[in-house]
Each structure stands twice: as structure tokens, then as C-alpha cells.
Amino acid sequence: MRRLSLLVATLVSLALPAAANEAAKPFGLPPLPYAYEALEPVIGAETMRLHHTRHHQAQVDGLNAQVAHFPELAAMSVEQILAKISSYPAAVRGNAGGHFNHSLYWQVMAPKGKGGAPSEALSQAIVKTYGSMDGLRDAFAKESSTLFGSGWVWLIVTNEAALALTTTPNQDNPLMDVAAKRGAPILGNDLWEHAYYLGYQNRRADYIKAWWELVNWQEVSRRFEAATKK
Numbered sequence: 001m002r003r004l005s006l007l008v009a010t011l012v013s014l015a016l017p018a019a020a021n022e023a024a025k026p027f028g029l030p031p032l033p034y035a036y037e038a039l040e041p042v043i044g045a046e047t048m049r050l051h052h053t054r055h056h057q058a059q060v061d062g063l064n065a066q067v068a069h070f071p072e073l074a075a076m077s078v079e080q081i082l083a084k085i086s087s088y089p090a091a092v093r094g095n096a097g098g099h100f101n102h103s104l105y106w107q108v109m110a111p112k113g114k115g116g117a118p119s120e121a122l123s124q125a126i127v128k129t130y131g132s133m134d135g136l137r138d139a140f141a142k143e144s145s146t147l148f149g150s151g152w153v154w155l156i157v158t159n160e161a162a163l164a165l166t167t168t169p170n171q172d173n174p175l176m177d178v179a180a181k182r183g184a185p186i187l188g189n190d191l192w193e194h195a196y197y198l199g200y201q202n203r204r205a206d207y208i209k210a211w212w213e214l215v216n217w218q219e220v221s222r223r224f225e226a227a228t229k230k
Helices: 002-024 045-066 071-075 078-083 090-107 120-130 133-145 204-214 217-228
Strands: 151-157 163-169 184-190
Touching: 045 090, 078 090, 090 184, 120 133, 120 163, 120 217, 133 151, 133 163, 133 204, 151 217, 184 217
Parallel strands: none
Antiparallel strands: 151 163, 151 184
């Protein structure tokens, strides 16, 4: 019995540093608001699983690793980091940007038929800026086509409380102080190949067209309301 107690105590002591280290990490991988297979057939379960547990997790781990070099990051929100990203090296920029971008991406999608419709205020803004929902989709696709290589396409609310479209390379986004067009992102689509290649191969335009079936308009409307009230 004594030997068993000693063994248990040893195992507990070995586990404590790992647990303490995990708790000390200021940034964590957010759980998806739906199952990995919930977005099929538009986005397959394996794509979602790899995207979330490999790509996003790697960016969370990378951002946590940068805290050792820049301790002040631990006390900052991701949005605060992005607002002064020019003060930090590429490792912070890529990982903080990727963490924010993917966290938003998961939230602005929902299983087919579950995303609702744009709020009245957002619908009016879309019609005012793009003529119709179809006009927004067409403009979104055209904006996406201007991005060469990997990056993101965004619908944002500008400082003038107007809607606008923009793209950013790599893991950049419109909250960064280095962005060519700044604003509050309310909708974003990941145009990296890992977001669609298993299902669409090189047919990025097909992925973008099908992706509209997944837009969570309730979340987009919430973000629009928050951005226009600032």
C-alpha cells in the first residue's frame, strides 16, 4: 500500500508542471460551435478537423510561444495586439492574425439552413452599398479574385460606418495597423488552400460560391450592430 501511495504521489507531481504550464498559456483554441461534419457537403468533416486542430491550433501555440519574448502579450486581447502589430515581428503578426481570423471564420458559419437572415439594418446597408444580396455576392467574388495566393476576403464596417470589401494577404486582417484598408471585420472567408483543397482542389471560385450557403447571418448582423454603435 505504501509503495502504491508513493507511485500515485509521483505521478501527480509529474503531471502538475504540465497542467500549470497549460493554465499559464493566455491564448486557447476556441471550440467550434458545431460538429466537424455539420457543414457538409459544402465543407467536409476532414477539412474542418484538420483546419481547426492543426492549422488554428498551430497559430495558438505559436502566439503563446511569443509570450516568452514579449511578456506584455499575455495581458492583451488579440484585438489589442492587432491594433499595434507593426510593433512586433512576423511571428506575432502571423500567429495573432491567424488566431483572430480563424476564430471569426468559425463563428460566421453555420450548418445549412441554420444561419438565418441578415437583420433589417444590415439588409438596408447591403442594398445601399451593393444593390442587393446578389450584388454583394458578385462583388465579394470579384474582390476574392484580386487576391493572388493565400489570404482572406472581408466584409468590413469602415470608420464612417459604411460597408466595404477588402482582401488581406497571408494571415493579415483589417484590424491591423498595417492594413491597406482598415475597419471592423463582420464577415470573412479563408482563401488559403487548406480551407477548401480536399473538397474543391484548385476550384477556389466554386468554394467561394458554395460557401455562401453557410453564412451565419445572425452572427454577422450582431457584429454589424456592434461595429456601427462604436
